[in-house]
Amino acid sequence: xxxxxxxxxxxxxxxxxxxxxxxxxxxxxxxxxxxxxxxxxxxxxxxxxxxxxxxxxxxxxxxxxxxxxxxxxxxxxxxxxxxxxxxxxxxxxxxxxxxxxxxxxxxxxxxxxxxxxxxxxxxxxxxxxxxxxxxxxxxxxxxxxxxxxxxxxxxxxxxxxxxxxxxxxxxxxxxxxxxxxxxxxxxxxxxxxxxxxxxxxxxxxxxxxxxxxxxxxxxxxxxxxxxxxxxxxxxxxxxxxxxxxxxxxxxxx
Amino acid sequence: xxxxxxxxxxxxxxxxxxxxxxxxxxxxxxxxxxxxxxxxxxxxxxxxxxxxxxxxxxxxxxxxxxxxxxxxxxxxxxxxxxxxxxxxxxxxxxxxxxxxxxxxxxxxxxxxxxxxxxxxxxxxxxxxxxxxxxxxxxxxxxxxxxxxxxxxxxxxxxxxxxxxxxxxxxxxxxxxxxxxxxxxxxxxxxxxxxxxxxxxxxxxxxxxxxxxxxxxxxxxxxxxxxxxxxxxxxxxxxxxxxxxxxxxxxxxxxxxxxxxxxxxxxxxxxxxxxxxxxxxxxxxxxxxxxxxxxxxxxxxxxxxxxxxx
Numbered sequence: 057x058x059x060x061x062x063x064x065x066x067x068x069x070x071x072x073x074x075x076x077x078x079x080x081x082x083x084x085x086x087x088x089x090x091x092x093x094x095x096x097x098x099x100x101x102x103x104x105x106x107x108x109x110x111x112x113x114x115x116x117x118x119x120x121x122x123x124x125x126x127x128x129x130x131x132x133x134x135x136x137x138x139x140x141x142x143x144x145x146x147x148x149x150x151x152x153x154x155x156x157x158x159x160x161x162x163x164x165x166x167x168x169x170x171x172x173x174x175x176x177x178x179x180x181x182x183x184x185x186x187x188x189x190x191x192x193x194x195x196x197x198x199x200x201x202x203x204x205x206x207x208x209x210x211x212x213x214x215x216x217x218x219x220x221x222x223x224x225x226x227x228x229x230x231x232x233x234x235x236x237x238x239x240x241x242x243x244x245x246x247x248x249x250x251x252x253x254x255x256x257x258x259x260x261x262x263x264x265x266x267x268x269x270x271x272x273x274x275x276x277x278x279x280x281x282x283x284x285x286x287x288x289x290x291x292x293x294x295x296x297x298x299x300x301x302x303x304x305x306x307x308x309x
Numbered sequence: 310x311x312x313x314x315x316x317x318x319x320x321x322x323x324x325x326x327x328x329x330x331x332x333x334x335x336x337x338x339x340x341x342x343x344x345x346x347x348x349x350x351x352x353x354x355x356x357x358x359x360x361x362x363x364x365x366x367x368x369x370x371x372x373x374x375x376x377x378x379x380x381x382x383x384x385x386x387x388x389x390x391x392x393x394x395x396x397x398x399x400x401x402x403x404x405x406x407x408x409x410x411x412x413x414x415x416x417x418x419x420x421x422x423x424x425x426x427x428x429x430x431x432x433x434x435x436x437x438x439x440x441x442x443x444x445x446x447x448x449x450x451x452x453x454x455x456x457x458x459x460x461x462x463x464x465x466x467x468x469x470x471x472x473x474x475x476x477x478x479x480x481x482x483x484x485x486x487x488x489x490x491x492x493x494x495x496x497x498x499x500x501x502x503x504x505x506x507x508x509x510x511x512x513x514x515x516x517x518x519x520x521x522x523x524x525x526x527x528x529x530x531x532x533x534x535x536x537x538x539x540x541x542x543x544x545x546x547x548x549x550x551x552x553x554x555x556x557x558x559x560x561x562x563x564x565x566x567x568x569x570x571x572x573x574x575x576x577x578x579x580x581x582x583x584x585x586x587x588x589x590x591x592x593x594x595x596x597x598x599x600x601x602x603x604x605x606x607x608x609x610x611x612x613x614x615x616x617x618x
Binding site for chain 1: 323358361362363364365382383384386387389391393395397398399400401402406409410411412413414415416417418456
């Protein structure tokens with residue numbers, strides 16, 4: 057293992073984050089705060105509490121997940137796609153650096169950024185919605201594992217993409233709908249039985265459910281299943297990334 | 310002496326069916342400068358890209374410092390630095406951070422003193438805090454060289470390092486290359502500027518259509534393939550060239566003031582002594598005599614023509 061190279065990539069990616077801190081941090085935080093204002097403070101008071109949790113607080117885990125998923129995918133996909141686009145990928149490919157170090161560097165940085173943004177959002181939610189966290193350890197564990205899983209997915213998208221359109225199409229057309237339909241703003245149990253069954257085919261539902269459980273002790277699916285879902289996602293993504301680097305698909309001629 | 314690079318029957322066929330390299334074998338000794346010459350699409354960049362790990366070979370093996378580039382790739386790549394043909398730099402990054410990043414990628418521990426020395430040697434120290442997008446084309450090339458040298462490689466690949474660079478800067482780059490050689494770095498460069506190869510290289514390889522046509526020490530190549538041109542300046546212009554002299558291969562300039570004669574330096578007899586004697590016998594007064602060696606460019610073109618024929 058070439059740990060220094062993983063650290064170099066990680067530091068390089070984080071430096072980009074801090075160079076563009078307004079775009080990277082302030083922008084997603086601001087948009088999520090707007091959700092809090094509209095759905096929490098303005099409309100939330102008029103919506104019935106869900107299983108005893110005020111609506112404004114209920115949506116906090118879902119909104120955090122929405123941001124984490126979007127940011128993880130966007131950061132990781134852009135992180136690896138930009139060197140491909142600018143041509144600087146050559147120096148990563150010619151260095152004595154294996155797929156594990158490259159993945160650790162890029163994905164680690166993308167997940168770290170997403171977690172940082174989520175934690176800032178959490179801090180602001182205390183102010184707006186007075187959220188209480190029932191299981192802080194599991195909240196951090198779900199947050200970290202989800203950020204890791206979706207950063208790995210974003211990394212694959214960045215490796216696969218041949219242009220900026222492809223880079224954005226999966227987050228726009230797949231991730232965002234899955235989050236909205238995965239219970240970011242409601243509990244799956246509020247749906248009619250048929251649609252509740254359909255919703256349970258959505259892998260994101262398991263992540264949001266587990267994350268919400270860590271806040272309120274409420275879950276649409278067993279917490280163990282949520283952990284298995286995110287664990288499986290991490291393993292599958294790692295296997296795909298390993299295959300890409302070992303075969304050189306879309307990387308080497 | 311064991312070669313630092315040992316290329317054995319290397320081939321590359323792309324999915325499109327194009328054969329970029331065909332059974333190329335080559336050994337490069339430590340500390341030498343090898344210039345690879347060839348037209349566009351000859352296979353120069355493919356060869357470098359395979360050695361560096363950017364392209365997967367279809368057949369053959371390459372060892373760098375005794376390490377197989379596929380089986381023992383980490384050890385092999387640690388020895389290599391690459392300056393690519395295209396300028397590829399992160400536009401918003403500072404020069405010094407770019408160099409630190411590459412050093413980190415190679416697993417080398419931080420060494421600010423070395424980085425300062427390196428940037429100073431490439432006249433980049435004053436620009437260390439500049440964003441790379443603010444630099445001129447020549448400076449960007451030097452940043453690429455600094456990055457490639459950041460981990461102190463034993464072998465440096467320069468893929469057309471002076472393409473699109475003005476004459477002054479080109480000379481500066483040659484100076485840098487000579488200094489690297491003095492430090493013991495083995496250098497493999499591809500270039501279209503034959504003058505560059507002629508000035509810098511110890512050996513020259515000519516590659517065309519994926520085949521290595523020859524690899525020879527530069528002086529030997531110049532000697533073997535180099536013809537010389539003798540120019541005889543006349544005191545009194547000649548109206549016509551005597552037939553006997555024309556039959557010997559002499560030519561007369563349009564103004565009748567100069568005679569020209571091509572001869573082979575390898576020939577047992579160049580015929581120059583006999584020629585000058587003939588001129589004296591005919592009372593043709595000679596004002597001056599000069600010779601000129603064929604340039605590498607002329608040799609290169611003749612090799613390609615021979616191969617095409």
